[in-house]
Amino acid sequence: MPVITYREAVRHALAEELERDPNVVVMGEEVAQFNGAYKVTEGLLARFGPKRIVDTPISEAGFIGMGVGASMLGVRPVMELMFWSFYSVAFDQILNNAANVRYMSGGQINVPIVIRGPANGGTNVGATHSHTPENVLANHPGVKVVVPATPYDAKGLLKSAIRDNDPVMFLENTMLYGDKGEVPEEEYLIPLGKADVKRQGTDLTIVSYGRAAIHSLKAAEELQSQHGLSVEVVDLRSIRPLDIDTVLASVRRTHRLLIVEEQKPFCSVGSQIAFMVQKEAFDELDAPINRLATIDAPAIYSPPVEVEQLPNPARIVKAALATR
Amino acid sequence: MSKKTTAEADKKPENTATGESSVNAPINASLNAEGRIELYRKMVRIRRFEERSLRAYQAKKIGGFLHLYIGQEAVAVGCCSLMGPDDHVITAYRDHGHAIAVGMDTKPLMAELFGKVTGCSKGKGGSMHYFDPSRNYWGGHGIVGGQIPLGTGLAYAIKYQGKKGAAMAFMGDGAVNQGAVHEAFNLAALWDLPCIFVIENNRYSMGTSQRRSSAGTSLAQRAEAYGMAWATCNGHDVYDVRATMDRFLTAARENSKPGVVEIDTYRYRGHSVADPDKTYRTRDEIEDYQRTKDPITLFQQTLLKEGVLNQELIEKIDGEARAEADQAADFAEASPFPTPEDIQKDVYWEADNPEQRKSEGRLFFE
Numbered sequence: 269m270p271v272i273t274y275r276e277a278v279r280h281a282l283a284e285e286l287e288r289d290p291n292v293v294v295m296g297e298e299v300a301q302f303n304g305a306y307k308v309t310e311g312l313l314a315r316f317g318p319k320r321i322v323d324t325p326i327s328e329a330g331f332i333g334m335g336v337g338a339s340m341l342g343v344r345p346v347m348e349l350m351f352w353s354f355y356s357v358a359f360d361q362i363l364n365n366a367a368n369v370r371y372m373s374g375g376q377i378n379v380p381i382v383i384r385g386p387a388n389g390g391t392n393v394g395a396t397h398s399h400t401p402e403n404v405l406a407n408h409p410g411v412k413v414v415v416p417a418t419p420y421d422a423k424g425l426l427k428s429a430i431r432d433n434d435p436v437m438f439l440e441n442t443m444l445y446g447d448k449g450e451v452p453e454e455e456y457l458i459p460l461g462k463a464d465v466k467r468q469g470t471d472l473t474i475v476s477y478g479r480a481a482i483h484s485l486k487a488a489e490e491l492q493s494q495h496g497l498s499v500e501v502v503d504l505r506s507i508r509p510l511d512i513d514t515v516l517a518s519v520r521r522t523h524r525l526l527i528v529e530e531q532k533p534f535c536s537v538g539s540q541i542a543f544m545v546q547k548e549a550f551d552e553l554d555a556p557i558n559r560l561a562t563i564d565a566p567a568i569y570s571p572p573v574e575v576e577q578l579p580n581p582a583r584i585v586k587a588a589l590a591t592r
Numbered sequence: 593m594s595k596k597t598t599a600e601a602d603k604k605p606e607n608t609a610t611g612e613s614s615v616n617a618p619i620n621a622s623l624n625a626e627g628r629i630e631l632y633r634k635m636v637r638i639r640r641f642e643e644r645s646l647r648a649y650q651a652k653k654i655g656g657f658l659h660l661y662i663g664q665e666a667v668a669v670g671c672c673s674l675m676g677p678d679d680h681v682i683t684a685y686r687d688h689g690h691a692i693a694v695g696m697d698t699k700p701l702m703a704e705l706f707g708k709v710t711g712c713s714k715g716k717g718g719s720m721h722y723f724d725p726s727r728n729y730w731g732g733h734g735i736v737g738g739q740i741p742l743g744t745g746l747a748y749a750i751k752y753q754g755k756k757g758a759a760m761a762f763m764g765d766g767a768v769n770q771g772a773v774h775e776a777f778n779l780a781a782l783w784d785l786p787c788i789f790v791i792e793n794n795r796y797s798m799g800t801s802q803r804r805s806s807a808g809t810s811l812a813q814r815a816e817a818y819g820m821a822w823a824t825c826n827g828h829d830v831y832d833v834r835a836t837m838d839r840f841l842t843a844a845r846e847n848s849k850p851g852v853v854e855i856d857t858y859r860y861r862g863h864s865v866a867d868p869d870k871t872y873r874t875r876d877e878i879e880d881y882q883r884t885k886d887p888i889t890l891f892q893q894t895l896l897k898e899g900v901l902n903q904e905l906i907e908k909i910d911g912e913a914r915a916e917a918d919q920a921a922d923f924a925e926a927s928p929f930p931t932p933e934d935i936q937k938d939v940y941w942e943a944d945n946p947e948q949r950k951s952e953g954r955l956f957f958e
Contacts, residue, residue: 293752319752325782330741330775337745340730341680343752360738360772373723373731374714375938409939409956428950433941461953509953540957547958 269452275445277419278308278384281426282346284455286316289344292430295322295335296348296385305350306386306445328354332383333361336435339381340369346430352387352439353399366435367410382429384438387415388479388530389567389578391442398567400478400530403537405437406508412460413507415439415478419449421505424458432460441479461509465518469500472588473518475541476528477504480579484528487584499588507537515541516549523554526591528579533561560587614826615894617835619674625900629909631673631830632895635665635888637913638689641698644917645688645705649865653925654705658719661689663860666887667792668693670833671760674841675728678750678757682730682743684764685720686792686859694727702920708927715930716938736797737763737770740789744776747787751848758786758844760837765854766797768811777852781818786844788837789815791854792827798863799872812854820850827857828885831894858885 272280285292294309294316300323303310313321324331328349335345349355355362366379389398406413412434416422422440429436466481467488476484481503488499500518504511519525525545527538542557563577576583614620623631642660649658661668664686672681672693683690691701696712704711705719712722713732722732730746733739743761750757767773768791780787791812797805808814815822821843825836836853843849858881862869895901936956942949943956 325775325778327775327778329772330744330779333738333741333772334745334748334776334779337682337730337742337747338749338752339745340725340742341746341749341753343745343749360735361741364735364738365733365742369723369731370941371938372713372717372721373725373938374712374716375944376713376723376725377730378941409936412940412951432951433945457950460951461955462951463953506951506953509951509955510957511953513953544957 269450271448272419272451273445274419274422274440274447274449275306275308277423277451278426278440279310279312280451281423281430282309282312283315285427285430286312286320291342291344292346293320293322293343294346294348295324295331297324297326297350299323299348306442308445309348328358329361332358333365335381336361336366336379339379340377344380344430346382346384349383349385351397352385352401353397355401362411363408367408371410378433379435380433382436382438384426385440386442387439388441388443389562389574392569392571392574394569395566400439400562402439402507403531403535406537410435412436412509413439414460414505415507416505417444417478417481417503419447419451421458421464423451424456425460425505428457428460436460439478443479444482447482458505460506461511462505463511463514464503464505465500465514466503467499467501469498469522471498471522472524472526472591473500473502473515473522474526474528474584474588475502475504475515477507477537478530480528480530483579483581484584486581487588490581490585491588495589497588512541512544515545519545519549520552523552524591525553525557526588527557527559528584528587529559529561530579531561532564533559534564536561555592558587558591560584614829614831614835617831617838619834619838620831628895628898628900629905631669632888632891632901633909633913634669634693635830635891636909637698637916638665638669638692639888640913640917641692641701641920642688644921645702646861646865648702648705648921654719655707656718657685657864657866658705659686659864660859660861661686663881663887664792664794664827664857665689666830666833666891667827667855667857670830671790671837674834674837676757676845678755679841680728680730680746680750680757680759681762682739682746682759683732683762684736684739684767685732685734686764687720687722687732690762691722691724691729691732694724694729696722696724696727696729698916698920699923703924703927706924706927707929708924709930709934710923710927714934714938737767737773739763740767740773740776744780744785744787747780747785747850748783750786756845758788758841760788760790762790762792764797765791765793765795765802765811766800766805768814769806777815777818777820780850781820784848785850786848787850788840788844789850789852791852792857793854794857794859796863796872799867801872810854812852815852820852822852822854824854824856827855828887828890830887830891
């Protein structure tokens, strides 16, 4: 099976869907002539031309809103935010318009738009460029939220997102763009809302997503080799819809749950998971649900300290050992 | 494209009859008697609908806000009367007039105000959120200026799909100071999108006059910064609205050119019916507009002069419009409310189309 990067996997998904459906357009800042700020869209302009691959001005409210409007008439825009952090500039367009138009019209309209880009810390770009808004987005009924961790998941989920008739927020990670993984040559789709057990174990369940899931897998290795702890790692992949059943099934096997997320803790995705697990599997728990999140402050610039602000394998190991 | 500059902000109302040039514009000259009467009838129907909805609001049949279109009827009717099959409309929260102008039935419109399941949005949108995609009417949006990027997107889709159409994106005079509006102006001009930005200048953004909210003397003139054509026109004169908009719509449909049209108009009622309307304008000013610039009265006089209308027909049209509004209110009153089970419908396309659902997992949460 070919081994490609996360970046290439996203690009291949875009190219395949552009090829398949003439309504798909890719838009965003620097996506065309510049070949993408993170080179995700490299080569797409040359292959698909300027009608399909469109450079926008730095104007997130304008071009995201424009994409929402175009999608109401059947265009299927895949909009790149150079950083998801810039969603706040387009908040009204995403969370009032894309999220609500279907509801406010009594179901007469649907908005088949994908908004994608990286949402992560760890690159020493400070508080304005390090937001992870999956919890904020998922708090709005009407949108779907996907956070893939691996090249395989990124490709299969993005293709499903582009074919989805609801607005899908697709959160990538600049720290993962260079990660490599096996991706089949033949076409495949991964349904939104299906978690993936990325490592099986018996003593503790770690529920995570995005880069935090990759860190959790590393931590699980150390927990096994250094501490003899058998850890199951459930990668949610999709925040909304949410595959809580896979989480519950895992908790019923291990009876301990640690949630690991690159998220500020207050009203995070993990808060929702913890609520659901205690509600539906209280008697299965042998210990309080534990959580490891980003340390609760704006993203610090200082490079060595930012590593400690975010979940990392060492912090996860410590949290796992404390989940008992 | 001719350009007129707007007169000084906060100008005093002046008496205007239908301008000769507008009457003779081909788009108006080509109207037969029934076409002219239909314009008049729609304006009257909007007014009677709005008056009836106000009474329903006062009787506590309607919740939330109610932004009435009374006084502005010639704008929506004039603009929407020009729509072809690939022309689209989007507007803000003062959206009842446009809904009737594009041909929506007033029964579901009134039922929506009453919060009934028979409403045009099943009671989920309310006064500010009317939609009818089957009539190319895309709302009905509550956030000032927020609909303008969407309208630009409609124009983008029209062009992308190779259609000969245009999007009319309506906004009030208050919206021109929102950033999203200027971003949309830039995109439409940059990419030659067939979008006409229609500023319905009723002189007050809520309770703040144009002079107190907007720098410069002309709102439409801001188009020049983006290299877009612009014009102003007299929104008390349905012929002038049509003549001006026809030029812009033609440029949009034929050459994919955007433009900005500022239409002078006036609302007789407060910003919403919750607005006591006593702090920012005088009773004299309102009465002056009603006496000298009422779009229905002026058009009635024009059509009487043209011999198209007579007193009998005027009374018949008015009686029918009143009866229609009453019937709409009766229909709304008699209709059921949505049920609590309806709350989570129409949120996701996939949830509403379970047989075609591809995703898994939970979409809704406790």
